[in-house]
Amino acid sequence: MPAKRLTASFFGSLIPFFRGSSFSAEHVFRTTVYLRKTGGDDLVLISSHRWRSPFTINVYIEALNEEIRPGEIFVIDQKQLVGERVEIDLSQANLYLQKIPPMDGASGLEKDEVIYLSKFFSLLATAWNAFYRSVALERICEIRNETLSKKSISKIVGAGNGFTPSGDDFVSGLLASLSFARSSKARWKNSEFAIDDELLKRTTWASSQYIKLANYGIYDELTLENAIAIYRGDMKRAEELLLELARRGHDSGLYIWLGLITGLSILKFGEPITLNYICNRC
Amino acid sequence: MSLKEQIEEANKKAVERMMEAEPYLVDTKLAKDAIPGFREDMLLHAGPPITWERASGPMKGAIIGALIYEGKASNEEEAIKLVERGEVILKPNHEVGSVGPMAGIVSANMPVYIIEDKKFGIRAFGNYNEGIGKVLRYGAYDKEVLSRLKWMRDELYPTMKAALDEARKDKGGINFKAIIQQALHMGDECHNRYVAATSKFMNEIAPYLVKADVPKDAFNRVWDFMKNNNFFTLNIGMASAKAMTLAAHNIKYSTIVTVLTRNGTDAGIWVSGLGNRWFTAPSPVPKGVFFPGFTQDDANPDLGDSSITETAGFGGFAMAAAPAVVSWVGGSVEFAVENTKNMYNITYAKHKYFTIPYLSFQGTPTGVDIRLVLKTGITPTINTGIAHKKAGVGQVGAGIVKFPFELFKDAFKAYVETYGA
Incomplete structure (x- = not known):
């Protein structure tokens, strides 16, 4: 059975550093999946929450836990996150950079x-x-x-x-x-x-x-x-x-x-x- | 005692009082004789305070109609001049313990129901219901509307008064809380569906109508009017809800909402611990089912005090009890159930006496807590009638509407300023 194809809307700026690495779906919730790097501790999230982060791949989907099983293995390649049952296309996604705007002159809350x-x-x-x-x-x-x-x-x-x-x-x-x-x-x-x-x-x-x-x-x-x-x-x-x-x-x-x-x-x-x-x- | 404990204690007291109130329909009088402080030059209206200039079409239509009904103006032009000259005082119903659906206009010589809470001794008032379609409360004021209002004053009112005098003598009045309780088990939610409640009320009032010995012709006309108007008891239910929420009002530290209302321009709320201070935001436009020939474009922003029913823990909050109401207000049976379930997220308690058979006789969601609205981002969702945005047309449908979040945020901020020290 071919893997289900999802399209990411954003991926964080840390994701490209993990190209070629494999991850296991450590925790699977309805809106967020926690991927743990094989043989390491690094964290990548797949999330349908609209807020982004440098270590998150954002997708539009109702229930991630209906598509992804705990323990499922994923590999991040050039343009996609490839799992056994799900593939997430990153080629159409925007890159999320955590940009901190210039704060010159900001005095903060009193x-x-x-x-x-x-x-x-x-x-x-x-x-x-x-x-x-x-x-x-x-x-x-x-x-x-x-x-x-x-x-x-x-x-x-x-x-x-x-x-x-x-x-x-x-x-x-x-x-x-x-x-x-x-x-x-x-x-x-x-x-x-x-x-x-x-x-x-x-x-x-x-x-x-x-x-x-x-x-x-x-x-x-x-x-x-x-x-x-x-x-x-x-x-x-x-x-x-x-x-x-x-x-x-x-x-x-x-x-x-x-x-x-x-x-x-x-x-x-x-x-x-x-x-x-x-x-x-x- | 910490602020959290003070809030907890206050909210418990407020919601207990709301649930324990025992509203009885005890009497009916003309507004000028029933409502303390009522003046001949006064018109009560639904929602938070409004000026003529900011009033919506249906509100203006109802004001014009009431002035003609009172004989203060003989036509639309004269009525408008009277208001523009500042000779009419516009005052929210809620500020005098009264309620009215849609425009909610109450003038000096309109009859009102008198509700007495037997537990806490509070009185509340509500005007009479005219039926649906082309009626004053939806902004219509033609000859048919005005002659119906006059009949209500000249025949319906004295007949009801005579019957209620007998009911009061016999058992202190009509226990309307008991009627709501039963109607929720008979497919009503008691905001936009009063089919069972009206039937129950007719059962209750019938022997007293007979005892009152009113002329047979009048009896027949009054009986037919009640029989043909499923909304006949809406206003009694609303006034009962007002008595319940008044019992919960003005309790220091309480974050429970005691008024949810709209005037066709603004929506407004009161919070128990903040007294009669209004918090307002633009009134949303309901989405719903329209009468033939009308569309969403005709809809006016929402209006009416009828959301006092949800404030007291029934109406839209009890939609799971009334699957048939969706044929009137739109949506699906699933939506009706989901809406009730969703409202548990923002309410303090499940009602002790109002229960929903479909939800295994759980109590209805009761006592909107502004903190829970802020916590969840969920706002009270109610069902409502829809008025045409132009004065003079009347009702064009019924639907669903959500109260704006800003109301609760502003109230919360005021609460922080009042009690946050």
Whole structure:
């Protein structure tokens, strides 16, 4: 039986680096398939979500889990992703480059605006029943006044429930903000700390890859758009994008945003404004 | 207590009160005698506040018709001049505890139903239903429309009053919550389908009509009018829903929506914890099924207070109970079921008393929570009548409409400003 042919709308800029490599469908969900490189840890996503990333192939399809089976092997060649039952044509797709626009002159959200967003987020998060009772949030609050270090971050990695544990989502957002500030030539004070394999072993493969990529400055478009809006001080956009990101996954988006705003407010104001607000209300 | 706990406690109280309210139809009077603060120069209307200049065709038509009905103008031109000179006060029904479908115009000498909530002692009001097609509430105001309104005042109203006096003496009035409860098990959703509810109501009122000893001719005309108008009890259901939602209103910290409404130009909402503060956005145009000779292009943006039914946990939210309603509002039976299921995502509770047989007698989705609308991006989806966009034409169809997301976002922002500190 010939493989079903799908057409990609976008593929990320990391995909060409994997040409000739084979991947196995490690996790298969309705809208996203996690491909793991054979004999390695690299991550490639096939996703029908409209948001893009450097490691994602975007397709228009209702249910990916009806087409792709767990364990199915894929090879990325010159113009397509070839699987046993599915082939995805990349030749018609646009290349997604994670472009960070020039940030010269951007002053970022003011302190009172971050406080307002914190209130907005805090109230919104009350609608997620588990958020204020989560182990991950408890641990995040415990380390909020510590200097960011491998030791402090290790207390959060792997904490919480879900395919990507909530603590990891927070760390991904935090690292995305720090790497965003680096790559956007921020005038704000830089901050770095080491993420090594030992730390990544504390969590699941897929989650560890998100953390690793975020640390390299590679993350999805929605996270990027959020960072840009906060960094530019575009309050209206920041509010809209917070709502969009908050809806991701079970509560993944909430934690990613919390990590993102925490990183950016530490860099600009020297304190985790939103975390302080949230943790005082736990 | 954390803000989350305060919200939880407030919402629980609000929705409990909404579900526990016991609306009875106890009386009927002319609006000027029934509604506190009603003035002779006042016209109540559906939806959030509106000015004459911004009013849509059907709203303008209904205002013109009401002024002619009241004898304040003898024709369209005089009526328009009267409003333009500022001699008419336009006020939203909701601000006085009243409701009216579509344009929802209530004038001083129009009869209104009086609903009394036996549990919390709240009163709500609703005007009379004229039937479908060419009627005032859809913006029509020709001779036929006005003579029907006059008959309703001169014969239907005194007949209903006499019957309700007897019902009140006998058992405190007609328990309309019980009628809604039963009608949901008989194929109504009690917004755009009131076939069973009207039949049940006729069963209830019949002995009191007989007891009231009204003239036989009047009795026959009133009975025929009720029998031939499946929407006869829509306005009673709406006023009952208003009483239920008033019981949930003005509860500090509550994020539950207590008004969902439209005036043909804007849609508007109230949130319990934010009092009578309006949040508005442009009213969407419904999509639906049109009467012969009319198309989607004829449709006016949505109007009416009738979405108070969904606010109280029935109507479009209970469409899974009423597969036959899709022949009136469009869509499929599957859509009707899906819509009810979808509304569970944005509501606080499943109703204790209003249940849906097809969904294994689950309670209807009750108490829209603005936080859940923001969380999910899903907005209340209701069914509705469709008015022609020009004044004077009337109803041209029925359909489905979604409330704009902006309403809930603005309300949420106001909530953050009020309680977020």
